[in-house]
Amino acid sequence: MSPASSKPVRPVAVVSVAQSRSVRREDHRNEVEILMPVVTEVFAKIGVTKNDMGFVCSGSTDYLVGAPFSFVSALDAVGVWPPMRESHVEMDGAWALYEAWTLLQEGELDTALVYSFGRSSPSDLRRVLALQLDPYYLAPLWPDPVALAALQAQALIDAGRATEGDFAAVAARSRRDALGNPNAQVAKDQAPEELLADDYVVAPLRRHALPPITDGAAAVVLAAGDRARDLVERPAWITGIDHRIETHALGARDLTASPSTALAAEEAGVFERWGSGSGAVAVDVAELHTPYASQEGVVRHALRLADSVAVNPSGGPLAANALMVAGLLRIGEAAQRIMDGSAGSAIAHATSGPCLQQNLVCALAAEPDGKGS
Amino acid sequence: MAKRCAVVGVGQTKCMAKREDVSIAGLVREAATRALEDAAMDWSDIDAVVIGKAPDMFEGVMMPELYLAPALGAVGKPMLRVHTAGSVGGSTAIVAAHLVAAGRFERVLTVAFEKQSDSDAMWALSVPQPFSAPLLAGAGGFFAPIIRAYMRRSGAPDHIGILVAVKDRLQALRNPYAHLHIEDISFDMVKDSVMLWDPIRYLETCPSSDGAGAMVLASERVADSMATGRPPAWIHGMAMRSEPTMFAGRDQVNPQASKDCAADVYAQAGITDPRAEIDVAEVYVPFSWYEPMWLESLGFAPEGEGWKLTDEGATALDGGDIPWNCSGGVLSSNPIGASGMLRFLEVAMQVRGQAGDHQVDGVRRALGHAYGGGSQFFSMWVLGADKP
Numbered sequence: 001m002s003p004a005s006s007k008p009v010r011p012v013a014v015v016s017v018a019q020s021r022s023v024r025r026e027d028h029r030n031e032v033e034i035l036m037p038v039v040t041e042v043f044a045k046i047g048v049t050k051n052d053m054g055f056v057c058s059g060s061t062d063y064l065v066g067a068p069f070s071f072v073s074a075l076d077a078v079g080v081w082p083p084m085r086e087s088h089v090e091m092d093g094a095w096a097l098y099e100a101w102t103l104l105q106e107g108e109l110d111t112a113l114v115y116s117f118g119r120s121s122p123s124d125l126r127r128v129l130a131l132q133l134d135p136y137y138l139a140p141l142w143p144d145p146v147a148l149a150a151l152q153a154q155a156l157i158d159a160g161r162a163t164e165g166d167f168a169a170v171a172a173r174s175r176r177d178a179l180g181n182p183n184a185q186v187a188k189d190q191a192p193e194e195l196l197a198d199d200y201v202v203a204p205l206r207r208h209a210l211p212p213i214t215d216g217a218a219a220v221v222l223a224a225g226d227r228a229r230d231l232v233e234r235p236a237w238i239t240g241i242d243h244r245i246e247t248h249a250l251g252a253r254d255l256t257a258s259p260s261t262a263l264a265a266e267e268a269g270v271f272e273r274w275g276s277g278s279g280a281v282a283v284d285v286a287e288l289h290t291p292y293a294s295q296e297g298v299v300r301h302a303l304r305l306a307d308s309v310a311v312n313p314s315g316g317p318l319a320a321n322a323l324m325v326a327g328l329l330r331i332g333e334a335a336q337r338i339m340d341g342s343a344g345s346a347i348a349h350a351t352s353g354p355c356l357q358q359n360l361v362c363a364l365a366a367e368p369d370g371k372g373s
Numbered sequence: 374m375a376k377r378c379a380v381v382g383v384g385q386t387k388c389m390a391k392r393e394d395v396s397i398a399g400l401v402r403e404a405a406t407r408a409l410e411d412a413a414m415d416w417s418d419i420d421a422v423v424i425g426k427a428p429d430m431f432e433g434v435m436m437p438e439l440y441l442a443p444a445l446g447a448v449g450k451p452m453l454r455v456h457t458a459g460s461v462g463g464s465t466a467i468v469a470a471h472l473v474a475a476g477r478f479e480r481v482l483t484v485a486f487e488k489q490s491d492s493d494a495m496w497a498l499s500v501p502q503p504f505s506a507p508l509l510a511g512a513g514g515f516f517a518p519i520i521r522a523y524m525r526r527s528g529a530p531d532h533i534g535i536l537v538a539v540k541d542r543l544q545a546l547r548n549p550y551a552h553l554h555i556e557d558i559s560f561d562m563v564k565d566s567v568m569l570w571d572p573i574r575y576l577e578t579c580p581s582s583d584g585a586g587a588m589v590l591a592s593e594r595v596a597d598s599m600a601t602g603r604p605p606a607w608i609h610g611m612a613m614r615s616e617p618t619m620f621a622g623r624d625q626v627n628p629q630a631s632k633d634c635a636a637d638v639y640a641q642a643g644i645t646d647p648r649a650e651i652d653v654a655e656v657y658v659p660f661s662w663y664e665p666m667w668l669e670s671l672g673f674a675p676e677g678e679g680w681k682l683t684d685e686g687a688t689a690l691d692g693g694d695i696p697w698n699c700s701g702g703v704l705s706s707n708p709i710g711a712s713g714m715l716r717f718l719e720v721a722m723q724v725r726g727q728a729g730d731h732q733v734d735g736v737r738r739a740l741g742h743a744y745g746g747g748s749q750f751f752s753m754w755v756l757g758a759d760k761p
Contacts, residue, residue, distance in 0.1 A: 072618060
């Protein structure tokens, strides 16, 4: 493998972020109705319209909607008229952002709208996500995502890498931090000891170690170079972005590690830019898409995060986890903190597939050269 | 500036109604292996994988790229999954090409597939949705009225669709990978076939196929250093355009997004007269009448006169000045998610001189095209033998 360049050749930044309130069930709004106010807001924040966008890219999945071509009705509502350059990935919106960022690298377009939506409430998520698995040997057994995450959590415990108390501590911190996030779904101040009284859903995962089931949508505007500076005073520059996938066969993976996260971080320049002498990465903020409390330690380790890093100050996916949205939202939350001046450098992470099979790492900073200030 | 990118390897499977001898992984791996062999590369040479397919319900597997990662040698690499409706095979190739054009990677494997026999596409297309007009009984019912509108608007005679259906099936006989090989295809056979969605007869529509296509896309540095005998097919232009499904005043016969996409790709390639400057085209024609409709939309004929080119035989492999769908096209093979990629890779084969019995002599430039949704998503590329 020989990536032509692991560094961006053209500075591209997040210049606007919007999200819906994450809720357990949107009773009176469909996907399009959840998405449209978010798209309107992401433009209004910086005084642009869709006609100012060079490219549109979205991420969503038909299996949540239960109908084919579910991205089409969303696109119809966004209203790509006159016709626009547009594409869609059947992936979390974080990968749509990657596609848009790639296109902006070529230098011919300066702006892109990225959005995603996911409404998990209408379906039985544990059965739907079982359909992501090998259709011949695995899916017919209906192993659900909680059971697979529990295998991973047990492997961590068996390896002496984590305890149930660690999982409870992650959940308690996430829910407490979510009290400061008006869009979060699960926000409570509870001690880890209190959480350990929860019943097991699938041992060793208790209720609090699972992500909530969430309906939601998010949107981001990307802009390149001078265009980004024209639109906002303090853009959140993407200093590197990369993603990697692992094998689907769980038995062939070491579930206590995330080599794909580590490799993506390497390719995104995270270690080169922010790894200090000890090797620890000392960014201000990390927004990690680790839906199960047991997974946070795995990704932290792969990213070599210093203890000083504020992890998931938004509350993260344990406070709101709209499928197909939560990864893009990590980038949005991290970028928001740079744009509002509360952080100078940040790492955002997105995941897909069972037990962190596929991972994306996006490095962000207040200056395009990666300096935080 | 976008960097140069070329197709340096192509591979496809035989299309057929049911590939019961392989799993989905086996199907995509067959196409990908052939593309790698053609490029004289190994799995370890590939930097990134971009896969596309139409709705997941066509097989009943949610986000199947997760399961397919090891079969496509993607472990440890970036893997993207594109879904843009029927245009997806073309869009997937374009997304992959942008990874090279943006300078991110030097060797990208792109794959598209459909294994329709694992599920039922007609059923998957007919799921009722609240507040949406049902797409009853699949795509033909949606497109028949649009074709009828074209016939009324252009005054095209009834037999034009039959001519296209016969021509593409005759050409398919020269492509060993084509699904339909109807040895005794004739005007009367098509004319006498059952009317499915008036004016679309059974033999004027595409089959349901299992199949996959794959390509290796490479940077200029890699393409220049290729040791294989096959020359690269250089990308001279590539573009995608989308528009909403419906709104008052939308021209569904000749959509603006189609015209804009063609104008963009021609401008990149420096083409002003497509009929004169393009030697061969693979254009997404799932229903026979879409040949004359796209001839007009893509600028090969003035509006209202596309059917005359078909009538004169201008689009035939034998004797035509602008052969369309020498492979037999979508009318002869339709693995839905891969159909666009087959168009894109067939023109790469034409430019590289590897199309065998359906090769057009001396191809210098070729157009690959795909469309999808309610005739609203378009992807196109122009490939050339010369470095752009």
